Amino acid sequence: MEISALVDFLQNYDGPKIRLMxxxxxxxxxxxxxxxxxxxxxxxxxxxxxxxxxxxxxTAYIDKLIEICLRENTTVATFGxxxxxxxxxxxxxxxxxxxxxxxxxxxxxxxxxxxxENPDMNxxxxxxxxxxxxxxxxxxxxxxxxxxxxxVQVLTALKTMPGAxxxxxxxxxxxxxxxxxxxxxxxxxxxxxxxxxxKYQIPFAVSGFGDRELVIAIYGLAQxxxxxxxxxxxxxxxxxxxxxxxxxxxxFNKYYEKADVAWRGMGxxxxxxxxxxxxxxxxxxxxxxxxxxxxRNKACRCGEILxxxxxxxxxxxxxxxxxxxxxxxxxxxxxxxSCFNAYR
Amino acid sequence: MDKIIMEHGSGGRATGELIxxxxxxxxxxxxxxxxxxxxxxxxxxxxxxxxxxxxxxxxEFPGGDxxxxxxxxxxxxxxxxxxxxxxxxxxxxxxxxxDVALLRRLxxxxxxxxxxxxxxxxxxxxxxIEGNGGIYINTAGVGFIPDGVDIKAKNATVGDAIIVSxxxxxxxxxxxxxxxxxxxxxxxxxxxxxxxxxxxxxAKMPVHVLRDVTxxxxxxxxxxxxxxxxxxxxxxxxxxxxxxxxxxFCGLLGLDPLYMGNEGKMVAIVPEECANECVDIIKSSKxxxxxxxxxxxxxxxxxxxxxxxxxxxxIGGRRFIDILQGEGLPRIC
Numbered sequence: 001m002e003i004s005a006l007v008d009f010l011q012n013y014d015g016p017k018i019r020l021m022x023x024x025x026x027x028x029x030x031x032x033x034x035x036x037x038x039x040x041x042x043x044x045x046x047x048x049x050x051x052x053x054x055x056x057x058x059t060a061y062i063d064k065l066i067e068i069c070l071r072e073n074t075t076v077a078t079f080g081x082x083x084x085x086x087x088x089x090x091x092x093x094x095x096x097x098x099x100x101x102x103x104x105x106x107x108x109x110x111x112x113x114x115x116x117e118n119p120d121m122n123x124x125x126x127x128x129x130x131x132x133x134x135x136x137x138x139x140x141x142x143x144x145x146x147x148x149x150x151x152v153q154v155l156t157a158l159k160t161m162p163g164a165x166x167x168x169x170x171x172x173x174x175x176x177x178x179x180x181x182x183x184x185x186x187x188x189x190x191x192x193x194x195x196x197x198x199k200y201q202i203p204f205a206v207s208g209f210g211d212r213e214l215v216i217a218i219y220g221l222a223q224x225x226x227x228x229x230x231x232x233x234x235x236x237x238x239x240x241x242x243x244x245x246x247x248x249x250x251x252f253n254k255y256y257e258k259a260d261v262a263w264r265g266m267g268x269x270x271x272x273x274x275x276x277x278x279x280x281x282x283x284x285x286x287x288x289x290x291x292x293x294x295x296r297n298k299a300c301r302c303g304e305i306l307x308x309x310x311x312x313x314x315x316x317x318x319x320x321x322x323x324x325x326x327x328x329x330x331x332x333x334x335x336x337x338s339c340f341n342a343y344r
Numbered sequence: 345m346d347k348i349i350m351e352h353g354s355g356g357r358a359t360g361e362l363i364x365x366x367x368x369x370x371x372x373x374x375x376x377x378x379x380x381x382x383x384x385x386x387x388x389x390x391x392x393x394x395x396x397x398x399x400x401x402x403x404e405f406p407g408g409d410x411x412x413x414x415x416x417x418x419x420x421x422x423x424x425x426x427x428x429x430x431x432x433x434x435x436x437x438x439x440x441x442x443d444v445a446l447l448r449r450l451x452x453x454x455x456x457x458x459x460x461x462x463x464x465x466x467x468x469x470x471x472x473i474e475g476n477g478g479i480y481i482n483t484a485g486v487g488f489i490p491d492g493v494d495i496k497a498k499n500a501t502v503g504d505a506i507i508v509s510x511x512x513x514x515x516x517x518x519x520x521x522x523x524x525x526x527x528x529x530x531x532x533x534x535x536x537x538x539x540x541x542x543x544x545x546x547a548k549m550p551v552h553v554l555r556d557v558t559x560x561x562x563x564x565x566x567x568x569x570x571x572x573x574x575x576x577x578x579x580x581x582x583x584x585x586x587x588x589x590x591x592x593f594c595g596l597l598g599l600d601p602l603y604m605g606n607e608g609k610m611v612a613i614v615p616e617e618c619a620n621e622c623v624d625i626i627k628s629s630k631x632x633x634x635x636x637x638x639x640x641x642x643x644x645x646x647x648x649x650x651x652x653x654x655x656x657x658x659i660g661g662r663r664f665i666d667i668l669q670g671e672g673l674p675r676i677c
Contacts, residue, residue, distance in 0.1 A: 007660065026598075033600070035661020084669075106524055106597070211659035324669040343666070 003212055006219040013041040018225050019174060020044065020218065021308050023161060024181030025052030025336025026209055032341035034211040036218070044222060047308035048338030049173075050164045051181060053129045054081050055330040055337050056263045056306060057157045058293035061128075062087030065155060068124050068285060069100035076155075077103045077111045078126035085330045088294035108140040115144075115152045124285045127154040132183040134158045134274055138251040141283055153285040156275060159261060162196060163272025167263075169200040173308045177221045179214075180204040182236045189244040190234040201230045208236040255280055262291035264330065265303015295329065297321065302329040305338055312342035319343060348442040353472025366448055367468055370455040375466040383466035385431055387488055392427035394418055395484035403450065403479055405522045407514075407531030408607070410481060411453035416536045416607055417558070418485040419461045423541040424554040424610065426495040427487030432458060433467040435482040439475025447479065461536035490545055499552035500573035504641040505619035507612040509540060509626050510634035511587045512562045513594065513604030521593065530589055533631070535608030540629035544612070549622050553613035556606075560668045563602035563653065565611055567667045570641075571651040579639030580656045602655075603668045613641065 022028055028048045031037065037046055050056045062085055069076040069092065076092065083093045083104060096102040101121075105111065108125055115123050127137045137154055144152045161184055168175060180193050185206045193204045203224035207217030217235040224233065234240055252274070261273025268291060276284045295302070300322065301315040312318050312331070322328040324340055331337035345365075351358040368377055375383045398414040408416075415432065422429040434454070438447070458465055463485065514533040521528055537556070544551055553573075555565050562584070570577040586594075586601045594601050608631055614622045619637055626632035644650040653665040 003659070033657070033663060034659055035655075035657040035663040036659075038661040039659065106520075110524075211657060211661075215659065324666065340669075 003215060006215050007039050010040050010044060010215070010219060010222065013043055013222065015043065015226065018044050018222055019047060019176050019308070020179060020221055021047040021049040021168075021173070021175045022179040023049040023051040023165065024179070024183065025055070025334065026183060027179055027181065027207065027214070028052065028338055028341050029336050030209040030214060034214065036211070036214050039215065040218070044218075046218075047175070047311075048305070048341070049168065049308055050263060050266070050306040052331070052334050052336035052338070053133065053157070053159065054085055054334040055302065056159065056164075057085075057128055057330065058262045058264050058291060059086070059088045059295065060290040060292040061155070061157045062092065063089070064286060064290050065092055065124075065126055066090065066095040066100065068155065069095055069102050073120060074122045074124065075101040075103050075114070076124050076126060077105050077114065079106070080104050081334050082126055082128065084327065084333045086327060086333075108136055109143065111140065111152055112143055112147060112149070115149050116147065119151060122151045122153070125152070125154045128157045130159055130161060130181070130184055131187045134256065135187065135248045135251050138255045141255060141280065144283070153283050154276075155285040156287040157261075157290070158256070158274040159263065160272055160274065162192070163269040164263060164266070165193075165196055166200075167266055167269050168307055169196070169202065171307070175202065175308060176225045177203045177205065179217055179221060180206040180232065182206060182208050182240060185234070185236065185240040187245050187248050189242050190232050190240055191242045192244070193232045197230050197232050203230055204232040206232065206234040206236045206240050208239065262293065264293050265306050297328040300329040302331050305331060312339040315339070345444050347444060347477075348438045348440055348447070348472055350440050350472055350474070352438070353470065359470065362470065366444070366451050367470075370451045371458075371465045371468075372455065373465050375464065376468065383431070383433070385466055387430060387486070389491075390489040392422050392425045392487045392489055393484070394421040395482065396421060397480065397482040399480050400519065402519075402522050403446065405518050405532055407518060408534040409450055409453050410479065411450035412457045413534050413607055414481040414483045415454055415457040415461060415463070416534050418483040419463060419536045419538055420556045420608070420610070422485050422487035423537050424495070424556055425489060426493035426541065426545055426551070426554065427489045428542065429461060429463045429485055429487040429538055431466045431486045432463045433484045434465060435469040436471070437480040437482075438470065438472050439478040440472060441475065441477035442479050443477065450479065457536065461538050493545055495551055495554050497553055497555065497569055497572040500569055500575055500613045500641050501552060501615070502575055502641055502643045503616050504552055504613045505616045505637050506566070506577060506579060506639045506641065507614065507619065507623055507626065507635060508557070508562065508585060508638050509537070509610045509612070509632045511585045511590065512557060512606055512609060513586060513590045513601040515607040516561070516604035517590045517593050520597075526593075528589060528593065530587070530593065533606055533608040535631040537608065537610055537631065540610070540626055540632045543625050543629045544622060547621075547625055549614060549618055549625065551612055551614050551622070553611070555611045557609045557611060558607060559605045561601070561603040561605055562611070563600070563665045564667045567653040567665055569611070569613065570653045573641070574651050576642045576644040576649040577639060577653045578642050578656065579653070581658050583636060583638045585634050585636055602665065616640070
C-alpha cells in the first residue's frame, strides 16, 4: 500500500472511537513535528502518555539537585532539558541565578573532562531517563572508575516502561492501543511488551520517528484495534529486533537493581525504577526516597494528562498561567512534554 | 608580551603599547589614529545605529572567529534596515591571561572583515579584568539609509513571498561541533551581507522586511515577524535549504535546524510579483547562491492564526512553530 492510502484511511476513519497512546517523549515530539495529528480523523485520538523522563520526575528530585548545586565546591551537570523544570519552589536556572553551580552538557561523558581538569570540584550528574538513557550512565561510571576519578557522582531518576503501562491499564486510562517506544525497544527488543499485550488484551505497535514510520505504525495499530489482535507488532525493523541488546543488559545487571520509584501524578509504582547496586553506592549522590511531588501550582493537572485522563487543553492553567515561557509543570517545559507540544 | 596582564588595562604605558602594537597597526584608520576621545566623521541623512556584544566560545572555529563575527554581526544589523554601513566602534574586554598571539589574529580578522564590508573602525576601548584568558568584544555601528528605503518588521503584507538567502543552521552546527569535539566539514557561514542588501536597494526592489537569521534560528525570526505584522506566515518544509551534513548532524543530536542560528543569512519579505527577481539578485550577490522562496504571508484563517507561523510538513501535516524556548545553545555569537 502507498503511504497516501494509509493516510486516506486514517483521515476518513468513521468507526468507533479509537484511543491510542504514545509513551515515548521522542514520539510526542515527532508527532508534533510532522503534524501527524492533522492527518487523523476525529475518531482516532492520539494521547501523550508518561514518556517524557523529565515530566514524570517528582519535584523532590529537582529540589535535591538545587540543594546540591548550592553546596560548596559542587557543580550539578545536566542536559539542557532540566534547567527550566520547576521544583517545589524554583528551577535549577533560578538557583543558578543566585549562585548555584550548574553546567549544561550535551553528553554525560563531558563530565569526565571537567572532573579531571578541576579535581577540587565535585560533579553530580543529573541522571534522568528510561531504558534508553540509563545505559549511558553505566558507561560514565565505567570511565570514572577507569580514570580513578573521586569527584564524580550521579543523582538518578531512572525508570522503566512496563510498570507505568501496567499502572495505566489497571487505573482506568481507557487506552485501546499503545505506540511502543522505538528507542526503548532498540534496547529491550520488541518482545519486552508481549507479556503486557497478553495480560491487558491490548495491542502494541513499535514505531520509528520519521513521518512515514509513524503513519505506518499508527495505521497498523488502528487495524489491530479494529481486528482485536492483542499482540506486539514491530514496524521499526530497521533498528528494533524482537530480542534484547545483550551488551546493554549486561551493563544494567552490573550496575542497577530494580526499585520502587515515584512517578509524577501516579505515585510510587513497585519495581518501576532502577537504582545503583550497593557496591556502587559511593557514586550515588542521594537518589533514594525522592518521592515527594509538591507542585508549585495545585491546579496543575500534569498527572492526569500523563495518564491520558485529560488533554492539555482541559487544564485550567494551560496557555493562560502556564506557557513555555512561564511553565508551571514539567510537561510544559520539555520539548518532549505533552503540554509543550500541544501549545502553539 | 605573550599574555595579557592586568597592567594592560591600567591606562598607562602598557595600555598604550597594546593599542599601538595590536589595534592601531591592524585597523589602519586615520580617524582612529588621531587618538581623540571621540571620532569625528562626515555624513548626512537618516542614520541607522546598532550595537552588539560577542561572547562566543570557542574564539576561533571553522569558517571564522570572534573578530569576523563582531564585524559581520553589526554590519548585518545595519543592513537589515536597508542602511549602507559606514563606521564601527569596538570595545574589548580581555581577561588576564588572554593569549596575545590569538588576540593579534582576531584583530587582523576584524580588520580584513571590516575592509570586505566597506566599514571603517573609528573608535575603540580596551579593558582588562581578572579571569581566565577570555576575550569579549562589543561593536557598535553607524550606517546611512538611502532616500526612499523603508524596511521594517511590521511591513510584512498579505501576499508577500518569504525568501531565505541560503542554508540555515551552519554557524550553530559549527560551534556545537567544535565544543563537542565532533569532526566534520561543517563551516560557519559568518559573512557581511552589505553586498546582497546593497544590490536589492540599488535595483529599487520594494523590499518590505529584512531580518538576519541569528540566535533562535529561522523559526524564531519568522514567528517574531508574523507577530509584528499580525499575519499568518506559511512555509514549506520541503523548501527549507539545509546543508545535508548539517541536517544529519541535527538528526543525530535531536536538534531542529529551524532553531539553529546563523551569522550570514537573512530573510527577505517582498511583494510576490518581484520575488523571483529578488531571488536572482540575492543569488548573484556574494554569499547568496543558495537563496530561495520558502513560503508566503497569508491572510489568517481565523483568530488563532493571527501572528502565527505554520510549517507544512513533508507528509502533508501542519505544524505551528513558536519562538525558541529555553537556552538553545548559549554563547554562539
